Amino acid sequence: MTRRALALALIATILRAVLHIVLGKGGVGKSTVAAAIALSAAKRGAQVLAIELSPPAGLARLLGVSPIAPGQAVEAHPGVWLSFFDGEAALAEYLLQTFGLRRLLNRVFAHPVYRAFASAAPGLKELMAIGKVRDEVRKRRLGGPLWDTVVVDAGASGHALQYLRMPQAAAGAFGGGLVRGQSVAIDTMLRDPDRTALHVVALPEEMPLAEAEEVIEVLRHELNMPVARLVINRCREIAPPGTRDLIAGLNNLGAADLDHKQVRQALHDAAVDALVWLDIQERGIAETERHVKMQATRLPLLQPEPFGLEQLGQLAMALEGN
Amino acid sequence: MTLGKVIDEHRLVVCVGTGGVGKTTIAAAIAVGAALRGRHAMVLTIDPARQLARALGLAAFTGSGEQVAVEVWQDAHLNPTGSLAAAMLDQKGAWDAFIRRHAPSDSVRDAILGNPFYREMSTSFAGSTEYVAIEELCRLDESGQYDLIVLDTPPAGNAIDFLRAPARIDRLLDPEVANWLTSPYATIGRKAWRAATGGVRFVLRRLERATSAQTLREMSEFFRAFEGLFDDIARRSKRARALLGSSSTAFALITGPREDTRAETEALVRGMQDHGVQLGAIVVNRVHPFPGGHDLINAPLDEVLAEIPDRDVAGWLQRTYALACSISRAERKRLDTMQSKLRPGIGHAEIPELPHDTHSLNDLVVIADSLW
Numbered sequence: 001m002t003r004r005a006l007a008l009a010l011i012a013t014i015l016r017a018v019l020h021i022v023l024g025k026g027g028v029g030k031s032t033v034a035a036a037i038a039l040s041a042a043k044r045g046a047q048v049l050a051i052e053l054s055p056p057a058g059l060a061r062l063l064g065v066s067p068i069a070p071g072q073a074v075e076a077h078p079g080v081w082l083s084f085f086d087g088e089a090a091l092a093e094y095l096l097q098t099f100g101l102r103r104l105l106n107r108v109f110a111h112p113v114y115r116a117f118a119s120a121a122p123g124l125k126e127l128m129a130i131g132k133v134r135d136e137v138r139k140r141r142l143g144g145p146l147w148d149t150v151v152v153d154a155g156a157s158g159h160a161l162q163y164l165r166m167p168q169a170a171a172g173a174f175g176g177g178l179v180r181g182q183s184v185a186i187d188t189m190l191r192d193p194d195r196t197a198l199h200v201v202a203l204p205e206e207m208p209l210a211e212a213e214e215v216i217e218v219l220r221h222e223l224n225m226p227v228a229r230l231v232i233n234r235c236r237e238i239a240p241p242g243t244r245d246l247i248a249g250l251n252n253l254g255a256a257d258l259d260h261k262q263v264r265q266a267l268h269d270a271a272v273d274a275l276v277w278l279d280i281q282e283r284g285i286a287e288t289e290r291h292v293k294m295q296a297t298r299l300p301l302l303q304p305e306p307f308g309l310e311q312l313g314q315l316a317m318a319l320e321g322n
Numbered sequence: 323m324t325l326g327k328v329i330d331e332h333r334l335v336v337c338v339g340t341g342g343v344g345k346t347t348i349a350a351a352i353a354v355g356a357a358l359r360g361r362h363a364m365v366l367t368i369d370p371a372r373q374l375a376r377a378l379g380l381a382a383f384t385g386s387g388e389q390v391a392v393e394v395w396q397d398a399h400l401n402p403t404g405s406l407a408a409a410m411l412d413q414k415g416a417w418d419a420f421i422r423r424h425a426p427s428d429s430v431r432d433a434i435l436g437n438p439f440y441r442e443m444s445t446s447f448a449g450s451t452e453y454v455a456i457e458e459l460c461r462l463d464e465s466g467q468y469d470l471i472v473l474d475t476p477p478a479g480n481a482i483d484f485l486r487a488p489a490r491i492d493r494l495l496d497p498e499v500a501n502w503l504t505s506p507y508a509t510i511g512r513k514a515w516r517a518a519t520g521g522v523r524f525v526l527r528r529l530e531r532a533t534s535a536q537t538l539r540e541m542s543e544f545f546r547a548f549e550g551l552f553d554d555i556a557r558r559s560k561r562a563r564a565l566l567g568s569s570s571t572a573f574a575l576i577t578g579p580r581e582d583t584r585a586e587t588e589a590l591v592r593g594m595q596d597h598g599v600q601l602g603a604i605v606v607n608r609v610h611p612f613p614g615g616h617d618l619i620n621a622p623l624d625e626v627l628a629e630i631p632d633r634d635v636a637g638w639l640q641r642t643y644a645l646a647c648s649i650s651r652a653e654r655k656r657l658d659t660m661q662s663k664l665r666p667g668i669g670h671a672e673i674p675e676l677p678h679d680t681h682s683l684n685d686l687v688v689i690a691d692s693l694w
Contacts, residue, residue, distance in 0.1 A: 025341070025342055026340065026341025026342030026343075027340075027341065027342025027343065027578065027580070027582070027583065028342070029582075031582070057585075057586070058582060061582070061585060095525060099525065099528065101521075104521045105521070105525065107521055108521045108522050108525050111521075111522045113522050113526070114522050114525065114526065116541070117526055117541065156341050156342075206678070207371060207373075236642075237638060237641060237642070239635075239638050239642075240632070240634035240635050240638055242632055242634075242635060243635050243638060243639075246630065246631075246632060246635050247639075250630075253626075253629050253630065254625075254626060254629040255625075259621055259622050260622055260625065260626055262614065262616075262618060262621060263614075263618060263621045263622055263623055263625075263626045264626055265614045266612070266613045266614025266615075266616075266618055266621075266643065267613070267614075267626065267627075267639055267643050268614075269613040269614045269615075270613035270614075270639075270642050270643040270646040270647075271639055271642060271643075273613065273646070273677065274642045274646070276677040276678075277677060280677070280678065301645065303645060303648045303649075303652075304580070304581060304648065304649055304652040304653075305581070305648070305652045307581070
């Protein structure tokens, strides 16, 4: 197979996973990537649930809808639904399911000792939230799963790793009991590359790339979770050969009137700036690809406005290898 | 008003903001700028990058703080009239030190330090980092060594957490909670409290059984050991609130020019208002100025592009320039709207994006100079 055919085959494997978890440093465009994955799956006819593990934020803005209560799914586009999970609400829901007794429990939830317990019990809230994600993956309707694809915007890497780490930690910390059994099941799902694809997002700049490498290192060696792909968002267009020389001589070309000079200066500045960033981008990506031993998927830097369905569609195409 | 003026007029600058906007770099630049202008500055960071330590000539950040050496300034051809120290918040270490300072006896100290609930609380309880950052701030302030302290706050998804931290810790360490946990059958007063008590015990026990954890027992052991420290905690908490609310403290919001940070920034400003905190300044980091300095309207762009002999290069240049302009235009519009909403008297600064991460002291000076 050619290199490109190999890459496409790899992408096809990734896209077959039911659960897609997107993580990366703050501000790198995790939500954008999550939204693009959701829309591309829906385009192929899948019923997709996109989930934010926080109060409605980036995904809600990009998809233009905002669920009101945790766990509620709102249809954003044909085939794409949005929901958000909150650890504390998930814990409360778990207790309600286990005990019933809503009126009593509502008083309990307001009690300071319960609140202290819920905050302090190691990772209990994160565990409940990721458990809810598994519930969604397992939901059935007549003749098949309710969702063909579930995409999770797991938030900034530190917190996202916390969600992924919890099931393993809980399986170890809780000697027996109900939670241990569920923790093991969640962890097994997260580690299974046929069911779960982890997407680590970065920008083509030093610090975000370094952080992505660290995250991949933790995922692979501490959590034993395979990384499906490294996505580099906002990549600049490579300059054609000869650009540098042309830019250097740009100010000596053509008419000498003020208007033309001004334009040439502006073009020159834009080009010089872009070339500096391109150097950082190409050096950084090559180095990171070498360190993590995988090829990155590049997404183009797009105009900031308007940023909507059309732009998400362009990114989805890039994710599919087109 | 310039940001520099706001800094000149305050002893304490708290940098808040969402993640990924370069908050730590700006906090460091504020301290560098102040040191060059005669202040004895300390920057307390939460999670500094190695590059920042290198830029300040430090082998590493420590919990106790390091002075930036004279040679480091000299190597950068700078001659500060003040001084600069930098420290990193060592969350676990700071909590342990706090317990050591306040524990009434060695046995109480050891009981707390060895308690699993304490260990969990000191590392991952929501608000724990924030609380200990405020506590360190109080200590630095009381040391009298610095006349300006710049605090970088944790890269929380929601920076309001920082303001909520003292209240959260107060709630957790509420003597009433302690009472309930340590003396199970005592009458605790208020009717509503009592009504829920039986239910709480029932639910927590069941939850414990489900998780087969011993959190409840650990909590009550922790609170029993902690009893002697409650007055100290309450006093520190009050002091922290007084310091954060004092007129010599300014809150600086660090944000970015992108659309995705706008919503978070607005939520943060509203949250600060709700907590009665006055915003002292806004710094917009990594702004993209127009190439050439202006948005050229009706300029002979096509003519100039037509003069370029290589069509591939001309095409790349045209797309690159158009993209840069559209980014600048979108940012300008957003920042102008934001600025028009600011109340007068708020410090404001825009920092153009540097085409690399902060590598040297001079990079920080360049940023500082655009603040003053």
